[in-house]
Amino acid sequence: MNQIKIFSPATVANLSCGFDVLGCCLDNVGDEMIISENSLQEVRITSITGQDLPLETDKNVAGVAAKAFLADLGNSQGFDIEIDKKIKAGSGIGSSAASAAGAVFAINKLLGEPLSVSELIPFAMEGERLASGNAHADNVAPALLGGFSLVRSYEPLEVLSLPTPEELRVVVLHPLIEIKTKDSRAILRQSVSLKKAITQWGNLGALVSALYTSNYDLFGRSLQDEIVEPVRSILIPYFDELKKIAAENAALGFGISGSGPSVYAMCRGDENAEKVKSAIKEFYKSKAIDFELHLSGINKEGIKILS
């Protein structure tokens, strides 16, 4: 085996009360990547379609992640990486994570799996560091592991996989405006009130309980964010109206995906998800903003090998 083709999924991170620690993996939104061994002892980004992104290895998240992984292994094998970007850069659904996680996943496979999939997370995080200045794990972990990933600790890194209630569906609206992750982090307050922090961790504890018990109503009640959403939502056109529409159409919860501008609605079952998606589409198409709209199940597998 000297070539592999994979599907590398989009992810929703910063799941409301799980800011910086909780993300989940989507099923039918993702990049396709072909990674091949070369004989040059270097990592090259040979092709990017779908998005205008740098081909220089050291400026590309997939390149940086791949190099970090190979350096750690002490392996001088070279690889060519082709990326067909279906996830728009800057969308807030883990575009950089998909590329970075996909690269290390594929190379690990081609090298005969010297590391477990969860051991690949730190290298994929190097791609995130390049993209946003912050090596966060709540996109790359669910991209690699599938389902819901909880980052218990960054130092040392510890990521848990949590159970996925079967009927969960995610509607993602991506307004086609640009918010840079870096900028989106810059507007966060560096201190928060103890009272709000307590509310946040009460909700996150309950959210984890809801995942273990498939308690959809509890899941919905817990999907709140007292800290980041009030600040960041002002960057997202019609956020409050969208949240209201989601609630009126019985979505379980609604919030910002990643650092935006995408927003997500968690829904129970296909029928409800379709209804929420239609209502959001109906509302947003009257606005002067182009957008993409996705409906996805939770992808329990993570990155998939296509050939």
Place this chain on the structure above:
Amino acid sequence: MNQIKIFSPATVANLSCGFDVLGCCLDNVGDEMIISENSLQEVRITSITGQDLPLETDKNVAGVAAKAFLADLGNSQGFDIEIDKKIKAGSGIGSSAASAAGAVFAINKLLGEPLSVSELIPFAMEGERLASGNAHADNVAPALLGGFSLVRSYEPLEVLSLPTPEELRVVVLHPLIEIKTKDSRAILRQSVSLKKAITQWGNLGALVSALYTSNYDLFGRSLQDEIVEPVRSILIPYFDELKKIAAENAALGFGISGSGPSVYAMCRGDENAEKVKSAIKEFYKSKAIDFELHLSGINKEGIKILS
């Protein structure tokens, strides 16, 4: 039935990363209470043994909780409350909660259970409001419900019962010094860094996962408190040394119980708990501070009817 005798248990609240939201119920530390109907249409505290506490109904946490409950029911039945306090007031293991929860639990029983046990929580919280100025639920909830209780939300109040891993044991050291809950709250900073808050909620999410999966090591790693412990531990003599001793003796985790001065060590199994208890005893008996030391399982039942 016009009289009931109950065991009302001690509880460990503010469980490290679960500050203000997570508590658990102890098995062999608790008050005994006898509650009897009287024909006076008033709630009286007729006897308190074991501790010097006010007999005036409106100054006693059991009296205040009982009156709040009866007022809500619109019931004018009177009750006499006798309390044999085995939990020392100001210990940090839910002394006021035991009295308040015990009173409402017993009266509910004597009245033929007009409310479910979980519906009693708000009335028991009125006792906590009297005791500390803050109607917190993380002692009264586990006292009433048993096991681990998570307060997802205070407004509206929502409390979840979480699973109890079978082998958990708790060692509690109560240094016989006084720290008033009110004072202990006053030294808390009202704002916290976002970074530490994120660490805290990552740990709490993982702690909940550990309870569902009986993952003792994860439970131990998650029992951390970056926010409150560094501030409050300075009020507890030899806190750092005790924490070190607990770790050296393979306790799963160690922290402040409630608002102190009691501290707890979570342990796996009786043998480990006995070892940790002995080591703490050995260390503390050389100091000039009287103390009590308890070893308990987790009480899954909550308040128990004795007769």
